[in-house]
Amino acid sequence: MGERAALDAGEAAFWRPLIRIATVLPRALEDQFLPETGLTISDYGVLVALSEAPDHLLRISALAATTALSLSRISRVVDDLTRRGLVEKRRCAEDGRASNAVLTAAGLARLEAAYPSHLARVRAAVFDHLSAEDIRTAGPVLARLAAALDATPPTDDC
Template sequence: MGEPYALDLDEAPFWRSLMRITTALPRALEDQFLPETGLAITDYGVLVALSEAPDQVLRISALAATTGLSLSRISRVVNDLTRRGLVEKRKCAEDGRASNAVLTDAGLTRLEAAYPSHLARVRASVFDHLSTDDVRTAGPVLARLAAALDATPPTDDC
């Protein structure tokens, strides 16, 4: 009798491929993106989340949840983006203990400049290797996996 948690012959290659993608894809995207734009993929994700938020403002904890980063990681990223003038950090009016991240005009300009390069790299790294049917089939599967992760309370690395 096999291990109770052993992966079967379909699960094992799926899992190995998924692990390869989750480690190699961000690195592949960032290798050229960072030198071209001065933004790490994490920076870009934070700027996108802020650009899509009402008034381009999010509470730091909401920004962490939106980006999938821990509170300590999002604080470091926001502090770095603030130092670079791309984001402002402001006290939350509703709760003086909390802070909001606010996208600056410079941050929006940088995001808009990086957008075409990022999309070109995403297309070349992912979508150029998939058919329309692949995308339609895989999209809901990946959405379910993402939703399951969102339902799992994150742990902070503090």
């Protein structure tokens, strides 16, 4: 990669708050969420992803891609959720080396119970500070940035 020019004032004014948000927002959301619900933000993201998946089932590698967690991190989160009865791990019938994560009834109930607290935190931390116009204009910009960062998800799901 060749040498690139330093950030100009406009780029720096965009980048510095963005990196602060990326660092501080998850911590701010989790500080009260974990004691209130017993879920980390990663736990919550996994439960949401499984709740939205067909049959509440995703291959572990697809779950990692969906939640933007590494394979080692998703394995630890799924193992913890499994120990707590919120998720089940099942061998993939088509590939015995792979595993699927399946949302349990208890996991769905925990997700539904945690949703109001999560929604309140997200509104207080983010949306209460933005106008409808801010949201309308920033949404597509953030979506483009997220899409540029996303890896291609696996296509060989069970």
